[in-house]
Amino acid sequence: MLRAARPAMPEPFLELVDISKIYPGVVALDHVGLEVSAGEVIALVGENGAGKSTLMRVLGGIVEPSGGVIRVDGIERSSLAVADAIKAGIAFVHQELNLFDNLDVAGNVFIGREPVHGGPLRLIDRKRLYADVAPLLERLGCDFAPDAPLAELSLAQRQLVEIMKALSLDARLVIMDEPTSSLTLTETDRLMRVVAGLKAHGVSVIFITHRLNEVIQCADRAVVLRDGRMVGALTRAELSPAAMIRLMIGRDLKSLYIPPAAPPGDSAIEIINAVTDTYPDRTVSLSVRRGEILGLAGLVGSGRTELARAVFGIDRLRGGTMRLDGEPIRIASPRAAIDRGIYLVPEDRKISGLLLDVSIAENISLPDLASYSRFWLVDTARENKNASRQRERLNIRAPDVATAVRSLSGGNQQKVVLAKWLSMRPKVLIFDEPTRGVDVGAKQEIYDMLRRLADAGVAILMISSDMEEVIGVSDRIAVMHEGAISGFLDRSQFSEHNVLQLAVGHSVEAEGI
Amino acid sequence: DAADKKVLAFVVNGASDFWKIAEAGMKKAQGELPNYELQFKYPEQAAAAVQQRVMDDLVAAGAAGIMVSAVDPKNQTEQLNKVASQTVLFTTDSDAPQSKRVAYIGSSNTDLGKEAGKLMVKALPNGGKCVGFVGLPGADNARERIEGVKETIKGSKVELVDVRGDEIDQTRAKRNVEDILAAMPDVSCLVGFYSYNTPRIYEVLKEAGKLNKIKIIGFDEDPITLGGVKEGTIVGTVVQQPFEWGYQGMKLMANYIGGNKSGIPANGIIIVPGKVIEKANVDDFMSSMKQMLKK
Amino acid sequence: MTKKDLSLLVLILVVGTVVALINPRFLFVGNLSNTANQVGLFGIFSIAEAFVIIIGGIELSVGSVIALLGVLFIDLIVNHDINWIAAVAMIVAAGLAIGLIHGTLVTRMRIQPFVVTLCGLLIYRGAARYYTEDATAGFGFGASFPMLEWLTAGRTNVLGFPLPHSVVALAVVTVIAWVALHRSVFGRYLYAVGKNEEAARYSGISSNRVTISAYIICGGLTAFSAILIAMYTRSISPAVHGSFYELYAIAAAVLGGCSLRGGEGSIIGVVLGTVLLQMLQNLVNLLGIPSSLNFAVMGTVILAGVLGDQYLVQRRHRASAAKGLGQTSVAAAPLGRAKAE
Amino acid sequence: MTKKDLSLLVLILVVGTVVALINPRFLFVGNLSNTANQVGLFGIFSIAEAFVIIIGGIELSVGSVIALLGVLFIDLIVNHDINWIAAVAMIVAAGLAIGLIHGTLVTRMRIQPFVVTLCGLLIYRGAARYYTEDATAGFGFGASFPMLEWLTAGRTNVLGFPLPHSVVALAVVTVIAWVALHRSVFGRYLYAVGKNEEAARYSGISSNRVTISAYIICGGLTAFSAILIAMYTRSISPAVHGSFYELYAIAAAVLGGCSLRGGEGSIIGVVLGTVLLQMLQNLVNLLGIPSSLNFAVMGTVILAGVLGDQYLVQRRHRASAAKGLGQTSVAAAPLGRAKAE
Numbered sequence A: 001m002l003r004a005a006r007p008a009m010p011e012p013f014l015e016l017v018d019i020s021k022i023y024p025g026v027v028a029l030d031h032v033g034l035e036v037s038a039g040e041v042i043a044l045v046g047e048n049g050a051g052k053s054t055l056m057r058v059l060g061g062i063v064e065p066s067g068g069v070i071r072v073d074g075i076e077r078s079s080l081a082v083a084d085a086i087k088a089g090i091a092f093v094h095q096e097l098n099l100f101d102n103l104d105v106a107g108n109v110f111i112g113r114e115p116v117h118g119g120p121l122r123l124i125d126r127k128r129l130y131a132d133v134a135p136l137l138e139r140l141g142c143d144f145a146p147d148a149p150l151a152e153l154s155l156a157q158r159q160l161v162e163i164m165k166a167l168s169l170d171a172r173l174v175i176m177d178e179p180t181s182s183l184t185l186t187e188t189d190r191l192m193r194v195v196a197g198l199k200a201h202g203v204s205v206i207f208i209t210h211r212l213n214e215v216i217q218c219a220d221r222a223v224v225l226r227d228g229r230m231v232g233a234l235t236r237a238e239l240s241p242a243a244m245i246r247l248m249i250g251r252d253l254k255s256l257y258i259p260p261a262a263p264p265g266d267s268a269i270e271i272i273n274a275v276t277d278t279y280p281d282r283t284v285s286l287s288v289r290r291g292e293i294l295g296l297a298g299l300v301g302s303g304r305t306e307l308a309r310a311v312f313g314i315d316r317l318r319g320g321t322m323r324l325d326g327e328p329i330r331i332a333s334p335r336a337a338i339d340r341g342i343y344l345v346p347e348d349r350k351i352s353g354l355l356l357d358v359s360i361a362e363n364i365s366l367p368d369l370a371s372y373s374r375f376w377l378v379d380t381a382r383e384n385k386n387a388s389r390q391r392e393r394l395n396i397r398a399p400d401v402a403t404a405v406r407s408l409s410g411g412n413q414q415k416v417v418l419a420k421w422l423s424m425r426p427k428v429l430i431f432d433e434p435t436r437g438v439d440v441g442a443k444q445e446i447y448d449m450l451r452r453l454a455d456a457g458v459a460i461l462m463i464s465s466d467m468e469e470v471i472g473v474s475d476r477i478a479v480m481h482e483g484a485i486s487g488f489l490d491r492s493q494f495s496e497h498n499v500l501q502l503a504v505g506h507s508v509e510a511e512g513i
Numbered sequence B: 001d002a003a004d005k006k007v008l009a010f011v012v013n014g015a016s017d018f019w020k021i022a023e024a025g026m027k028k029a030q031g032e033l034p035n036y037e038l039q040f041k042y043p044e045q046a047a048a049a050v051q052q053r054v055m056d057d058l059v060a061a062g063a064a065g066i067m068v069s070a071v072d073p074k075n076q077t078e079q080l081n082k083v084a085s086q087t088v089l090f091t092t093d094s095d096a097p098q099s100k101r102v103a104y105i106g107s108s109n110t111d112l113g114k115e116a117g118k119l120m121v122k123a124l125p126n127g128g129k130c131v132g133f134v135g136l137p138g139a140d141n142a143r144e145r146i147e148g149v150k151e152t153i154k155g156s157k158v159e160l161v162d163v164r165g166d167e168i169d170q171t172r173a174k175r176n177v178e179d180i181l182a183a184m185p186d187v188s189c190l191v192g193f194y195s196y197n198t199p200r201i202y203e204v205l206k207e208a209g210k211l212n213k214i215k216i217i218g219f220d221e222d223p224i225t226l227g228g229v230k231e232g233t234i235v236g237t238v239v240q241q242p243f244e245w246g247y248q249g250m251k252l253m254a255n256y257i258g259g260n261k262s263g264i265p266a267n268g269i270i271i272v273p274g275k276v277i278e279k280a281n282v283d284d285f286m287s288s289m290k291q292m293l294k295k
Numbered sequence C, D: 001m002t003k004k005d006l007s008l009l010v011l012i013l014v015v016g017t018v019v020a021l022i023n024p025r026f027l028f029v030g031n032l033s034n035t036a037n038q039v040g041l042f043g044i045f046s047i048a049e050a051f052v053i054i055i056g057g058i059e060l061s062v063g064s065v066i067a068l069l070g071v072l073f074i075d076l077i078v079n080h081d082i083n084w085i086a087a088v089a090m091i092v093a094a095g096l097a098i099g100l101i102h103g104t105l106v107t108r109m110r111i112q113p114f115v116v117t118l119c120g121l122l123i124y125r126g127a128a129r130y131y132t133e134d135a136t137a138g139f140g141f142g143a144s145f146p147m148l149e150w151l152t153a154g155r156t157n158v159l160g161f162p163l164p165h166s167v168v169a170l171a172v173v174t175v176i177a178w179v180a181l182h183r184s185v186f187g188r189y190l191y192a193v194g195k196n197e198e199a200a201r202y203s204g205i206s207s208n209r210v211t212i213s214a215y216i217i218c219g220g221l222t223a224f225s226a227i228l229i230a231m232y233t234r235s236i237s238p239a240v241h242g243s244f245y246e247l248y249a250i251a252a253a254v255l256g257g258c259s260l261r262g263g264e265g266s267i268i269g270v271v272l273g274t275v276l277l278q279m280l281q282n283l284v285n286l287l288g289i290p291s292s293l294n295f296a297v298m299g300t301v302i303l304a305g306v307l308g309d310q311y312l313v314q315r316r317h318r319a320s321a322a323k324g325l326g327q328t329s330v331a332a333a334p335l336g337r338a339k340a341e
């Protein structure tokens, strides 16, 4: 068993020793150890299903380990309860959001720790509640109000609320499980500064991410998990994406961008003057050509998801028209979109992507059941065969395709969402954050697949908040700002700077369409 | 015109065909009482509270007189008094003797039970086990009828070994009979205490082919009960005369309100005796029923 | 057959054995046939209810629909001399229409299913009472529809067992419902909508259409059972006929593994749930327990069964955890159990 | 006051105005006082139910608990000569205990709330009937507890209006429940557990304890209302007393904006829901509508109200969409509406 090498640091206040966790058919953690000292930023990396979240859930008191001990301030325990973890000063940003959409922002941030007055009556001190949340909003640069109902926030905005929840605790250790998976560069940078600030105050941070450059930006050391075992640790000096990738997947990866086999064809889908609910006075026009991957970038809340929903028929377009292959179309429901070959891979897998209590196979076949059935009866053999193929192709880590999706790791769940759509024959594919929480190896797999689909003549609209992905995968980038397209970039103009300029509403020189 | 007519209300204890007959009586009275508007009220549930509420609302709406078949006369005394203090109150079907009601018109359930007991003893000269079926075994009318039966058969070899309740659910009423046949092969007589119990007994015995082997004694005048009596498969049924309650009661009430109190005896109790219907008199009874309900 | 169904079956067998030991008449052909007949009558509308519960809805008007359609059916054939085949068709059509209305109000008008069907409960009951002026609707003495009676309330001797035709009807409904729910594309859609309506919509399932279909199926099956029940009781007092039956239906469905949150439940389970409930009714009469204790016995046996099952599950759970072996799968949540952790 | 509450209030005022125009006696002091009294009695256990519904549970045994505890209460003071203050304390304690048992079975034994409380419904009803041997429990003639009667069933003249004390009790309960639910930390936890139990647990909220508390509160309040109702009817036929009251309670809660999926609902709404239901009952009697139509009228008015509200919401929605204005907030989902798209 390997122990993480530690640079000279104060004595650890928290130690995980020989932690194991066994699920039916899966060894999620196999004798893993980890030590955390004050003011240390540890990055935890590894493939999907490597056991990162499980290890953190042990620390947060959510999962009871099958073996091992947890030592907090020298006191040894075999497991923690959530309340113990909170008492020990451990704050936790979960990979999957755990928020209440019947409460507002402030209510969510302080849930379980509301400021009270009224003595034994424990009435909520609303004034203080809202006063206390304001600086947090500022710290993360959020533009929504403290009393905004959570139900009205976008996924990324919810992610920020979840982070604020942890920051509001006077914690000694903040665990962040993929906090940036739906954030754009702007918010991510701000979060990096927050992490630095925490560190400066002696607060430790454990940071899980699949965006490896974030690790290099903020971590003091990186701990790498693979198949539930610790396979290595890198000190700050040793940190590089290549080194991490080698430890994570045991091989090197080729570069991201694969050029198209042929120049793009005619425009497959055209969106003309579309108007959505949140930005009723803005219009969006764009078109995606056959064989093209159009990246759609923008800041949190810029309206990309809303546009995708409207195109797919989930919401009704308030104005504007669409054309498919030159023919004007009207799409009133997702079924209508699917029947025309327009598919959407939604961003929020928990809410709109998956039936969590249902098996992998049944999730994958859901949008296309008719083709797995004979006389309206489902042919489960065919269904399972296809699911197994997808599982291998995307390297979905699960005992078998009958496993309920709920028990998969976040990244593997995301792969199931993708698998749902990839086995069908699309004309236009809209991906909303396709690789949210997916590990580097699988990302590469997915990019290959996108390219293959595009080469086969599919028009792909890829909404992404991951700058590296947008620049690395797209043939062309459209950037949205407050509900309107602020510009298009050709490959020759691709740069972080240009995308960011457009995202905040500025223009870039020599803008091309 | 209609708005000036005094309202007289007949409030019953739950919906049933039985009260349809009383309603027919009331309608006959309506024909003779042009200056009154007669209303017939079924509470939506057979519960004292629900009935109380109906009466409160009637008083609020200005009813001049109310005739009520109280769900729970023993314990409703005070509320009945409240009603009696604001309007003319008659009781029917089940009396509340300690209340300030003006009069009671109806039959005595104990007496009806005694009649049924006599039928049982007559039908089973050598004795035998009997089982009764009833909707709500705890309700007063059920208790009094059962009491009457037991009082009469005491000393004879006829036994009432059990009474099964069904909450006025027909499906259960029928299944109770089926279950008793399964559980007690030696039962020799079945008694239907509520109007719908007897037809259910009749049907089950018919389906089981035991119609003439097991005696049936019933209460009230369900058409199937009467048909069975006529056919000879039901020994007999004991009926009340709700038509008279509705007819006489409403007229008495109108007279009383009009100042004529002569029809009301000193103790305020007007008993309309029940009738035993057997094969001999069933035809007469059926034709007179037809006559009554036609109006 | 799921583990949950199996637990229920074991409970049924245990209760049955105990009753048979106390009173062997429980096993007599006549008694079993009678109980089977009740299971047939109650099973059909319990399956109807299950369809709606699986999509995450609820149908509270079952009892009132049974009263209203029962009254209408008897009225049609007795007083209007309509051919009984036509009458059956009309009543089933009415049931389907009721389902369509409920489904439409729930989906297009977005009114909570509880509110829609509660109003249904009130309105249909009122309509039945108003239509008959609160009088009992019945066949009268000697009225006879031999073919209809034989079909609906008759029994056929099968190897010495008088098999009630209501059981045959239930068997047919069960098989069709089982295939529809557990093997067909439509069934997948029902569960998907019940589990996560939004994800279902994103997968191109027209959740409105699926929801409406579930209510229509429920209405049609309820109408069918209304006819069978009317032919069994042969008399309907509109004020009380079928009241509380929605509770029976929901109870059978829930005992059979349906969750009121939707997306769960098996047809076999629902039928077993009905068997348990009817057996408990039979038991009270057979063991001579006072009728007043009828309900209490039912409640106690159900609770004891569910508790015992839960106890065993938790022990198995702990035992396997202690041995470090795999736990039982989450999907095999036991009888009546709230939900996986 | 939420928009949903406001819709309900408007519906109540519209119905009230229409009734008053047809029959001005509706507004007579005596009638209003009687209706208020009913609202007082039914409102308390509807609020009790709301607590459980908000945490995502359900309580079906309300009616049976009212019957059992009512019977016991009368028995204690009439037949056992126990001081009424002690009797009240004992009955409320029994209610709390029932709540504790239900809560424990739901949380620790993980049995579906529907199953637990359905068994409760059956068992308590049976217990009440068995205890009294199905006989009506009552005060008999002349039995008198002047202080208790005045407190529970009396009325006090307030500016010429005979204010029933049950209304005072409801007012007190409403204020406390409102503060507890809408202003206290505990209330926040109730909503949190109802909406997303898992997230609540991750936030360090002991969801088991919160759930059990909700059932205990429900039990206690139900016991309290059982006493008031017993003192109002002064007689309890154990077989029927309070039956269906759980449906009333759930209906009032749902009309008042509670969702059976948990996490939603306002106390004001629940009280308004009770007012509407009671007003509808009163209306039927006052307008001389045949009693058989009683239920139908209730159902129709509720459905019409909910539909009208929904229609207005959708129109407003479309109007704002057409004008390009911001939508109405999702949180202000209207009366009885299923959920936001």
Ligand SMILES: Nc1ncnc2c1ncn2[C@@H]1O[C@H](COP(=O)(O)OP(=O)(O)OP(=O)(O)O)[C@@H](O)[C@H]1O
Pocket: A023, A024, A026, A027, A028, A046, A047, A048, A049, A050, A051, A052, A053, A054, A055, A095, A397, A398, A406, A407, A408, A409, A410, A411, A412, A437, A439
């Ligand atoms: N409740 C559960 N039941 C069964 N297996 C589980 C459960 N939770 C996690 N697992 C399994 O444990 C393994 C580790 O999962 P974990 O969530 O820790 O991965 P991860 O490293 O966080 O991956 P990702 O990057 O995708 O989030 C996975 O194989 C997963 O399928």
Ligand SMILES: Nc1ncnc2c1ncn2[C@@H]1O[C@H](COP(=O)(O)OP(=O)(O)OP(=O)(O)O)[C@@H](O)[C@H]1O
Pocket: A151, A152, A153, A154, A155, A156, A157, A182, A278, A298, A299, A300, A301, A302, A303, A304, A305, A306, A307, A347, A465, D330
């Ligand atoms: N259900 C809703 N009700 C009201 N407003 C909403 C709702 N969902 C999203 N919004 C708002 O719409 C705006 C656009 O959100 P959208 O999800 O389209 O943004 P996005 O560009 O996809 O960004 P993100 O990175 O946050 O997903 C946001 O300001 C958000 O607050």
Ligand SMILES: [Mg+2]
Pocket: A052, A053, A054, A095, A177, A409, A410, A411
């Ligand atoms: Mg993870």
Ligand SMILES: [Mg+2]
Pocket: A154, A155, A156, A304, A305, A306, A347, A432
């Ligand atoms: Mg988005």
